[in-house]
Amino acid sequence: MIKVAVDAMGGDNAPSEIVAGAVAAVNKEKTVHVLLVGRRENVERELAKHTYPKDQIQVVHASEVIETEEPPVNAIRKKKDSSIVVGMNLVKSGEADAFVSAGSSGAILVGGQVIVGRLKGVERPPLAPLIPTEKGVSLLIDCGANVDARPSHLVQFARMGSIYMEHVVGIRNPRVAIVNIGAEEEKGNALVKETFPLLKECRDINFVGSIEAREIPHGGADVIVCEAFVGNVILKLYEGVGATLIGMVKQGMMASLRSKIGALLVKPALKQTLKSFDASQYGGAPLLGLKGLVVKTHGNSKSTEVCNSILQCVTFREQKINEKVQESLANATNRSN
């Protein structure tokens, strides 16, 4: 039985979509037990609307909620009875294997490090969302709070990302690349130039060299390594350009009567195609390298993404990702000693 704590109060659609996602997950998967963390009364009212195996969902009361605009460090320290702090403490104590939240990114990143804690040997835990590409998805690692990273951090990100893509997403021998401003080895800033030769030496990953940002949406690599500032820019620009273009296409279709008729005919096929450019079917972004697992889902997650994030935790646990990460990092340390 895999136990997943879920932040019932986090995100724009809490608690209704979160509870619906938890119900969908237990209805799909017999081996999962969900601990819904939040205000008991609100959560139970939502639960009453659904049918599900009662022994697979349990409510854990938490009286407070951390809002997205609160300074994270302060929020984690002060709101001891918030759904995020209570949920992460369940992972820390071993009462849950993983924690899923659509709440404050900052609080989740801080709480992951401070409450759940890093695995032995992990220098920094990266946040690693899946981003859509023409060919499927790629793992963008790191988009978290680790700005001004060092080369050794990026090497660990490459190893952890590679294990995740292979065993959770199911990509055999995933291609690992580092984000760069040219394809040649001599290109890049100081961080990339120092990291590149270290990645080349890693015999346990399939390092394919540099990747220019232009190639990311084409699916040029499976694991895209970068430091968090660049990762954050990539993730948010992806969303921004996507939203703008789709908006403009829609607007263009509404321009004349002729195009409006065309839009009606085109709509179903287009919807299907663009659906494949949506990574939420794979679940949320894991914060890797922790003693347990913390998954951050989009703030506007609907039940499907919540459900997929819970199932992703099951795969993560079943595939013993943390054990594999620790083994990989320990082997790397031994080789370099």
Added chain:
Amino acid sequence: MIKVAVDAMGGDNAPSEIVAGAVAAVNKEKTVHVLLVGRRENVERELAKHTYPKDQIQVVHASEVIETEEPPVNAIRKKKDSSIVVGMNLVKSGEADAFVSAGSSGAILVGGQVIVGRLKGVERPPLAPLIPTEKGVSLLIDCGANVDARPSHLVQFARMGSIYMEHVVGIRNPRVAIVNIGAEEEKGNALVKETFPLLKECRDINFVGSIEAREIPHGGADVIVCEAFVGNVILKLYEGVGATLIGMVKQGMMASLRSKIGALLVKPALKQTLKSFDASQYGGAPLLGLKGLVVKTHGNSKSTEVCNSILQCVTFREQKINEKVQESLANATNRSN
């Protein structure tokens, strides 16, 4: 009379589209004189296909061509008779006011600094392309070779970018923002945290604070300040996500007979809308802060972009941008002393 040297041999469509662009420019603008730099025989053969005022175009022979894959520093040093080196020397000697090239980015960046040289007081010359947004265009500064920039460089980029947007593109009191991973002042990496208060102190620019990458395509600021690594990632991801999405939309429209008919009806309106998401109508990317002007146009530029790049040089000269840049930087230095 404003004299613009144009690299007739640079880019995928040289010399035909380059020559056609030069012809279009002189037919549009009486005050411009174009010096077409390249293999005389090839250039004259192209010119013979067009009608134009003969006294406004002159061919300057250059026997060599720098290929895009050549290491830039070496190419600039060795190929003294290449179109890029000859063209830049025309600017250096004052025989031309500006140089436009669709050739090797690396060689243009190196040549601009080494041959044309920096304006007094400019620490690093930034490459500043215009990128399309929902509302028009924004200037992304820097996308050049200045990786690992210092805060003082970014402050100069903000000033130069602001002058360019106001006087060349015609945006009054342009909003200047720094690329960041959150809207709050305390967010960011070391470079951004150091630069932010310096920009706040600049009373000669309209600094509006941080911009998250998501807001860039929505037109959240007119001048987007960042160091070159991040700028390069933004520029190339813009192109990549755009190309991928447009490709998927087209593919989706070809999915069924129904959608194919719809596509025919939608096409003209859609084309018109997406055209507004194309910055090439504004010309190429200026390399700012040089004694003269160097403009890099896309490698796949057609005649329209070449023509617009030449006209952009006219505005640049007429508006005395370099004089304004020097005055602005000198004033800033005086204030801080």
